Amino acid sequence: MMKRSTLDLWVGVFVAIGFGALLFLSLKVANLTSLDASDVYKVKARFDNIGGLKVRAPVKSAGVVVGRISDIRFMTDTYEAEVVMSIDTRYPFPRDTSAKILTSGLLGDQYVGLQAGGDTVNLKTGETLKLTQSAIVLESLIGQFLYSKAAEGPEKSEKK
Amino acid sequence: MTRVLALVTDLGSRVTAMIWRAGFAARFFWATLRHSGTAFRRFHLTVRELYFAGVLSLIIIVVSGLFVGMVLGLQGYDTLARYGSSESLGVLVALSLVRELGPVVAALLFASRAGSAITAEIGLMKATEQLDAMEMMAVDPVARVVAPRFWGGVLSMPLLAALFSAMGIFGGYLVGVVLIGVDVGQFWSQMQAAVDFREDVVNGVIKSVVFGIAVTGIAVFEGYDAPPTAEGVSRATTRTVVTSSLAVLALDFVLTAFMFRGI
Numbered sequence: 001m002m003k004r005s006t007l008d009l010w011v012g013v014f015v016a017i018g019f020g021a022l023l024f025l026s027l028k029v030a031n032l033t034s035l036d037a038s039d040v041y042k043v044k045a046r047f048d049n050i051g052g053l054k055v056r057a058p059v060k061s062a063g064v065v066v067g068r069i070s071d072i073r074f075m076t077d078t079y080e081a082e083v084v085m086s087i088d089t090r091y092p093f094p095r096d097t098s099a100k101i102l103t104s105g106l107l108g109d110q111y112v113g114l115q116a117g118g119d120t121v122n123l124k125t126g127e128t129l130k131l132t133q134s135a136i137v138l139e140s141l142i143g144q145f146l147y148s149k150a151a152e153g154p155e156k157s158e159k160k
Numbered sequence: 161m162t163r164v165l166a167l168v169t170d171l172g173s174r175v176t177a178m179i180w181r182a183g184f185a186a187r188f189f190w191a192t193l194r195h196s197g198t199a200f201r202r203f204h205l206t207v208r209e210l211y212f213a214g215v216l217s218l219i220i221i222v223v224s225g226l227f228v229g230m231v232l233g234l235q236g237y238d239t240l241a242r243y244g245s246s247e248s249l250g251v252l253v254a255l256s257l258v259r260e261l262g263p264v265v266a267a268l269l270f271a272s273r274a275g276s277a278i279t280a281e282i283g284l285m286k287a288t289e290q291l292d293a294m295e296m297m298a299v300d301p302v303a304r305v306v307a308p309r310f311w312g313g314v315l316s317m318p319l320l321a322a323l324f325s326a327m328g329i330f331g332g333y334l335v336g337v338v339l340i341g342v343d344v345g346q347f348w349s350q351m352q353a354a355v356d357f358r359e360d361v362v363n364g365v366i367k368s369v370v371f372g373i374a375v376t377g378i379a380v381f382e383g384y385d386a387p388p389t390a391e392g393v394s395r396a397t398t399r400t401v402v403t404s405s406l407a408v409l410a411l412d413f414v415l416t417a418f419m420f421r422g423i
Contacts, residue, residue, distance in 0.1 A: 004204060011207050014215045018319025021326035022365070029254050029329060030361045031352035056356065065353075 040067060040086040041125040045099045045112070050081045051135025053101055053110045059085045060102075061114040066091040069112065085112060087123075094119035098131035110135060185381050188302075192310050192380065195303035199311045205304070209312025213274040213376075217320055220273055221266060225324035228261060229253060229331025236332075237340055249342050250351035253332030258355060258364045259420065262325030264412050267371035269324075270317060271404040275379035278309050279400040282383025283393035291384075306380045313379065317372025318365050325364065363419045367412065374411055375404040 050072065059067040067087035075082050087093070096117030103110050123129075199206045236252040282305060285291050291301040329351075336342040355361070379400045386396035 007207060007211050010215045011210045014210065014218060014316070015319065017218070018214075018316075018323055021319070021322040024326045025258060025322055025329075025361050025364075026357055028348075029258065029351060030355045030357040058353070 039089045041089055041123070042070065043085050043087060043093075043123050043125070043127055043129060045083050045085065045129040045132050046075065046078070046080045047083060047099075047101060047132050047134045048080060049134040049137060050083060051101055051103075051110055051137055053083065053112070053135065057109060057111050059087060059112045059114060061091070061093070061116065066114065083112065092122040095121045095123055095127070096131070097123065097129060098133070099129045100133040101135035103136075181385075184385070188381055188384060189377055191302050192306050192377075195300060195307045196311060198303040199307040202308075205308035206311050206315070209309045210316055212277065213270075213309075213313045214316030214320065217270060217273045217316070218323070220269055221320045221324050222327050224265065224269060225262075225327030226331040226334075228265060228324075229257065229328030229333075230335045232256060232261075232328065233332040233335030233340070237336060237342070246340075246342055247346035248350055249332065249336045250347040251354040253336070254329050254351045254355050255360065257325040257328040257332075258360050260412070260416070262328065263321045263364055263367040263371055264408060266321040266324040266368065267317065267375055267408045268405055270313075270320060270372075271375045271379070271408065272401050274313060274316075275375050275400050275404050276397050278313065278376065278379040279383040279386070279397045280393060282306065282309070282380060283386035283388075283396050286384065286386060287388040287390070287393055289388075302384075306384060310376050310380050313376030314369070314372045317375070318368040321368035321371075322365065359420075363415075366419075367415050370411055370415060371408050374407045378404040378407060 053069065053072065055069050055072055057069045058065045059069065067085050069083055070086040071084040073082045093114060094117045096119040098115045098117065100113045101110055102113045232253045233249065236249050237246055240246045240248055240252065285305065294301045294304060337344050337347050382396045382400040386392045
């Protein structure tokens with residue numbers, strides 16, 4: 001039988017390693033430290049079509065992540081989608097900021113891009129962005145293209 | 161006619177035995193929980209079991225975690241490179257380890273490394289009438305022998321699973337970044353963007369706690385229930401590994417169905 005102090009030492013080492021691994025998973029892998037719920041302000045934006053936007057998708061401005069999507073709702077009064085964004089308080093935006101739904105890469109995930117305006121008053125929690133641009137839906141884009149091609153007439157396209 | 165009757169009788173006795181055993185298992189589990197106070201009041205008993213179940217499993221967990229991660233790195237890179245998204249290797253390795261492979265493979269290893277040892281130890285204690293001797297001395301064997309082993313296993317399982325995942329991610333990093341040359345920044349930043357603390361890490365820990373309860377519960381029960389012979393103990397040990405492995409895989413499906421329904 002091993003001495004009790006040696007046993008305690010080994011169990012202590014084991015528990016320390018185990019909690020170290022848990023800490024590594026939560027801090028380094030899941031990046032828990034960034035964007036705490038405490039220091040964000042929530043801003044709403046309405047879109048005609050959000051495409052494949054999901055909750056927890058990033059909100060970027062100039063390519064830098066400044067916040068995350070915290071909620072997506074369907075509004076029955078205007079039949080639009082309302083997207084709630086949690087933006088880090090370190091990044092204040094003017095009131096006339098516009099929001100676009102963009103795609104990272106050709107087939108990547110969708111995110112909201114913010115384009116800062118020129119207003120001197122900054123956005124506060126609960127305010128709604130006025131200028132929005134919906135996601136580009138590939139099917140309707142192809143549909144528009146085919147429609148314009150057909151409108152050009154047959155003789156025009158045969159010239160090529 | 162008599163053969164049919166014998167067949168039906170046989171079926172009936174099998175079903176009765178099965179229900180009786182299930183009831184006994186439930187009562188035994190309840191008794192273990194009720195006597196858990198001893199395991200925490202006399203914590204050095206549990207510390208000893210933490211050593212046998214946890215510390216001695218460290219080597220196998222660390223080494224297999226590292227290799228599983230390295231294999232994930234190789235295989236994942238091979239597939240992702242076809243779609244030109246080899247930078248997502250970190251996401252693939254981290255998500256598959258934290259959500260699934262970490263808890264499940266660690267629990268399977270734990271069942272064969274520590275569960276079998278627990279069953280064999282308790283079974284042999286029963287076969288050599290040590291448990292009966294304890295009862296003669298008015299020491300409850302469930303409180304003195306079973307509860308510390310149960311809690312030792314339950315407490316060490318989540319730590320081992322976390323260690324497995326962490327080592328696996330390190331292995332994936334070794335193969336992906338150091339060996340193949342995936343960009344370091346992309347590897348970590350894409351992983352951090354995709355892995356969610358509550359959705360992925362916490363759910364993985366919950367899984368490993370449930371697996372720990374299942375594996376250790378089955379191990380102590382099989383040991384306590386083993387026929388007190390050499391053959392009985394050997395059979396009980398085998399049954400522990402088989403039953404707890406199946407229980408882990410089945411529970412994993414149920415838990416995954418509840419946790420990750422894909423929003």
